Amino acid sequence: MNSSSVDLPLAAPLIAIARFTLLEAVRGRVLVIAVVLALGAIAAAIFLRQIAMTEGAEIQAAIIAAALRLCSVFLLTSFALASMVREWNDKGVELILTHPLPRSVYVLGRFAGFATAGAAIAVLASLPLLFFAAPDRVLAWGASLAGELAILAAAAVFLSLTLTQFVGAFAALAAFYVLSRAMDALRILASVGDATTSLAEGLAYLVVTGLSTLLPSLGRMTQSAWLTDGFAPGDLVNALTQTVLYCALLLAAALVDFYRKNL
Amino acid sequence: MRKARDERRWSAVPRWVLGAFGALLALEIAWSATRPPPTAHAEDLPAPPSEAVLRLAALGEPVALGKALMLWLQAFDYQSGTRVPFRQLDYTRLTQWLERILALDPAGQYPLLAASRLYAEVPDPHRQRQMLEFIHQRFLEDPNRRWPSLAHATIVAKHNLKDLPLARRYAVSLQKTTTAQDVPVWVRQMEPFILEDMNELETARIMIGGMLESGQIRDSRDADLLSRRLKMLEEKIKGGARR
Numbered sequence: 315m316n317s318s319s320v321d322l323p324l325a326a327p328l329i330a331i332a333r334f335t336l337l338e339a340v341r342g343r344v345l346v347i348a349v350v351l352a353l354g355a356i357a358a359a360i361f362l363r364q365i366a367m368t369e370g371a372e373i374q375a376a377i378i379a380a381a382l383r384l385c386s387v388f389l390l391t392s393f394a395l396a397s398m399v400r401e402w403n404d405k406g407v408e409l410i411l412t413h414p415l416p417r418s419v420y421v422l423g424r425f426a427g428f429a430t431a432g433a434a435i436a437v438l439a440s441l442p443l444l445f446f447a448a449p450d451r452v453l454a455w456g457a458s459l460a461g462e463l464a465i466l467a468a469a470a471v472f473l474s475l476t477l478t479q480f481v482g483a484f485a486a487l488a489a490f491y492v493l494s495r496a497m498d499a500l501r502i503l504a505s506v507g508d509a510t511t512s513l514a515e516g517l518a519y520l521v522v523t524g525l526s527t528l529l530p531s532l533g534r535m536t537q538s539a540w541l542t543d544g545f546a547p548g549d550l551v552n553a554l555t556q557t558v559l560y561c562a563l564l565l566a567a568a569l570v571d572f573y574r575k576n577l
Numbered sequence: 578m579r580k581a582r583d584e585r586r587w588s589a590v591p592r593w594v595l596g597a598f599g600a601l602l603a604l605e606i607a608w609s610a611t612r613p614p615p616t617a618h619a620e621d622l623p624a625p626p627s628e629a630v631l632r633l634a635a636l637g638e639p640v641a642l643g644k645a646l647m648l649w650l651q652a653f654d655y656q657s658g659t660r661v662p663f664r665q666l667d668y669t670r671l672t673q674w675l676e677r678i679l680a681l682d683p684a685g686q687y688p689l690l691a692a693s694r695l696y697a698e699v700p701d702p703h704r705q706r707q708m709l710e711f712i713h714q715r716f717l718e719d720p721n722r723r724w725p726s727l728a729h730a731t732i733v734a735k736h737n738l739k740d741l742p743l744a745r746r747y748a749v750s751l752q753k754t755t756t757a758q759d760v761p762v763w764v765r766q767m768e769p770f771i772l773e774d775m776n777e778l779e780t781a782r783i784m785i786g787g788m789l790e791s792g793q794i795r796d797s798r799d800a801d802l803l804s805r806r807l808k809m810l811e812e813k814i815k816g817g818a819r820r
Contacts, residue, residue: 362648365648365651365652366648366687367651367687367690367691367694367695368686368687368690369644369685369686369687372644372685373644373647373648373687376638376640376641376644377641377644377645377648379641380638380641380642383638492636495636495637496633496636496637498632498637499629499632499633499635499637500633502629502632503629503633532637533636533637533638534637537637537638537640538638538640538641539639539640539684542640542684542685543640543684
């Protein structure tokens with residue numbers, strides 16, 4: 315029987331690829347590192363409480379949340395990029411593609427595995443914050459962090475397939491993340507102008523505005539202020555909508571590039 | 578059974594390599610021991626960056642950056658083991674930093690609390706006035722949230738600076754601009770007591786009478802306290818008239 319005529323349900327291999335990706339995260343101690351980060355956050359919070367004169371819980375929540383967010387992003391993106399690049403260099407991708415599966419199954423399966431690992435990291439990062447903020451606020455923050463990590467997982471899949479080198483992909487992902495988080499402040503800086511605005515300033519404004527239409531607004535997700543001052547339901551809805559939209563867009567870009575690769 | 582390791586024995590390392598490593602390690606330790614210890618010197622408070630730059634550096638987390646900056650600013654008097662008294666800080670730069678931090682974290686109480694409880698209590702009247710005026714200006718931007726700091730500033734003006742007209746100005750601001758229901762009644766009642774200290778007994782009597790008549794005093798204990806105060810004022814005024 316010709317194996318190419320066998321119809322495999324696509325969900326099964328997709329789930330298998332996702333499962334092995336998650337297993338790689340577990341065996342690579344990624345979740346252990348997330349637990350260590352959470353414990354470190356608690357220790358740092360105790361120190362902060364000692365030096366804060368007032369608003370102790372708010373200071374702990376805000377500073378620890380910002381630090382946990384950054385560490386979670388670094389942990390997931392470095393794991394995702396390293397895993398994708400290693401598999402590319404070891405020709406693991408070509409081995410998988412010898413199976414009668416669409417290339418999209420590989421991309422989506424890897425993304426599903428990274429996004430699941432990201433959700434697990436988000437849960438572990440949220441747990442220490444329960445000591446300093448209300449549970450509903452921590453839940454919203456954690457859900458938004460899971461969304462942010464999913465967007466970055468999709469970006470990591472796209473960049474690693476396009477650039478296939480760890481350093482280049484990491485630099486591109488770091489630039490993507492920093493610009494996405496700082497975009498609101500950049501737009502404010504670029505928009506300050508009057509009749510004496512120069513050509514260079516006008517051009518800068520156009521570039522920044524153009525970038526802002528393409529990049530996700532990560533500065534409006536996973537805000538420490540949600541823990542200290544509360545959040546509006548619309549904030550969370552926007553964060554989750556942005557997650558779905560940008561994950562789909564980045565994965566579509568990854569698929570376009572991956573299908574064009576001559577393997 | 579010992580687990581096989583993917584390493585050679587120590588004897589596989591050439592002796593000259595081991596010797597060089599040991600000698601270099603000893604040299605490094607000896608060199609570190611001869612380095613002079615670090616000396617502490619207090620630095621001046623730097624001028625703060627603009628709000629736009631701070632927002633850019635915050636990477637979308639202005640509240641967290643604001644709180645972290647407040648901890649740094651508060652600890653600025655402790656530098657490398659030396660203590661810099663608050664009164665030696667450049668208060669113009671200090672208020673600029675507090676303004677920036679408030680811009681990043683408008684809901685935070687820490688900057689104004691530090692302003693009223695730490696920086697306004699230095700034994701330097703010029704610096705005290707500068708800080709109290711800063712508190713007053715910031716209070717006017719959000720009176721229903723920032724009243725505690727101005728209430729403390731009023732007390733500092735009255736008892737530390739002994740400047741009753743200044744204390745009265747702050748008390749009037751508190752009375753006229755705080756409208757939230759959860760603001761304690763005593764916050765809006767400071768002016769009559771200051772007027773009494775200023776010997777403006779008649780004005781104080783009219784104010785307290787007006788408060789009681791208007792019905793804004795809902796708590797019976799507060800109403801009793803003010804009624805007793807009103808009677809004391811009336812007796813003082815009568816006693817003064819007889820003389």
